[in-house]
Amino acid sequence: MSLADGPAIETEGLTKRYGETTAVSSLTMTVERGTVYGFLGPNGAGKTTTMKMLTTLTAPTDGSARVAGHPIAERESVTTHIGYLPEEPPIYEELTGREQLEYAAGLRDLPETAASERIESLLERFDLLADASKRIEEYSKGMRQKVGVIQAVLHEPDVAFLDEPTSGLDPRAARTMRDTIAELADREMTIFLSTHILPVVDELADEIGVLHDGTLVAEGDPERLKSRAETGGPRSLEDAFLELTREHGDDGLATEGTAE
Numbered sequence: 001m002s003l004a005d006g007p008a009i010e011t012e013g014l015t016k017r018y019g020e021t022t023a024v025s026s027l028t029m030t031v032e033r034g035t036v037y038g039f040l041g042p043n044g045a046g047k048t049t050t051m052k053m054l055t056t057l058t059a060p061t062d063g064s065a066r067v068a069g070h071p072i073a074e075r076e077s078v079t080t081h082i083g084y085l086p087e088e089p090p091i092y093e094e095l096t097g098r099e100q101l102e103y104a105a106g107l108r109d110l111p112e113t114a115a116s117e118r119i120e121s122l123l124e125r126f127d128l129l130a131d132a133s134k135r136i137e138e139y140s141k142g143m144r145q146k147v148g149v150i151q152a153v154l155h156e157p158d159v160a161f162l163d164e165p166t167s168g169l170d171p172r173a174a175r176t177m178r179d180t181i182a183e184l185a186d187r188e189m190t191i192f193l194s195t196h197i198l199p200v201v202d203e204l205a206d207e208i209g210v211l212h213d214g215t216l217v218a219e220g221d222p223e224r225l226k227s228r229a230e231t232g233g234p235r236s237l238e239d240a241f242l243e244l245t246r247e248h249g250d251d252g253l254a255t256e257g258t259a260e
């Protein structure tokens with residue numbers, strides 16, 4: 001089965017336990033292709049663990065999932081079709097930004113000319129051209145983040161998993177990141193976006209899932225999540241998030257990361 005035949009991501013009872021801790025509990029969800037899926041949840045909810053299972057970095061304790069049409073147990077079939085920006089982007093300090101991206105393109109077997117054109121255009125878009133020949137050890141956090149994102153989407157994967165893509169970015173770079181994500185989704189890339197910055201999700205997501213204590217406690221498009229069950233009136237996504245996670249027993253609300 002290819003991606004064209006089904007959803008970008010499908011999970012069924014996906015579960016991960018670490019000893020006594022259930023990080024993700026029987027997660028069943030579907031992400032349609034070409035959409036931006038905002039994956040929200042308080043600290044410790046299980047978002048990173050879910051992404052690690054979907055990107056084949058860790059095996060589930062129970063349940064199953066398909067990504068880009070391939071079972072996550074078939075690691076190579078999945079990794080060919082995905083890109084991943086983890087919390088700490090995998091980059092080599094001793095390489096220059098451009099060398100790092102060329103290396104990433106090489107790992108993906110991208111033809112040299114096409115890779116080089118794409119690298120230069122993304123470096124320019126993210127305002128990194130002037131620093132592309134400097135070693136990454138000299139880069140700021142935001143510059144590293146830009147390299148991490150570029151290498152996650154360089155090979156135009158079917159599905160890109162982005163964990164806090166705007167982390168460390170100044171307002172202009174954060175805007176570029178949001179525009180880039182929207183454009184990639186327009187070109188049929190599926191974006192699985194995890195962030196605490198709710199306005200980013202509100203702007204970009206077609207569908208939102210809220211995870212709490214490893215369980216999906218709400219799912220729907222932003223407007224649906226923002227409409228009050230009682231009155232049907234609107235509320236902000238932040239209010240919705242706080243209410244949903246409070247209802248489910250969390251008083252240590254994740255307010256810290258919600259301001260841009």
Ligand SMILES: Nc1ncnc2c1ncn2[C@@H]1O[C@H](COP(=O)(O)OP(=O)(O)OP(=O)(O)O)[C@@H](O)[C@H]1O
Nearest residue numbers: 018021022023041042043044045046047048049050
């Ligand atoms: N390698 C591990 N070993 C043991 N427990 C773990 C491990 N990784 C995660 N956990 C636990 O699993 C739960 C979910 O963690 P996870 O990192 O997936 O949450 P998160 O939603 O990504 O949180 P944050 O928003 O803080 O990044 C937490 O209770 C965490 O302590």
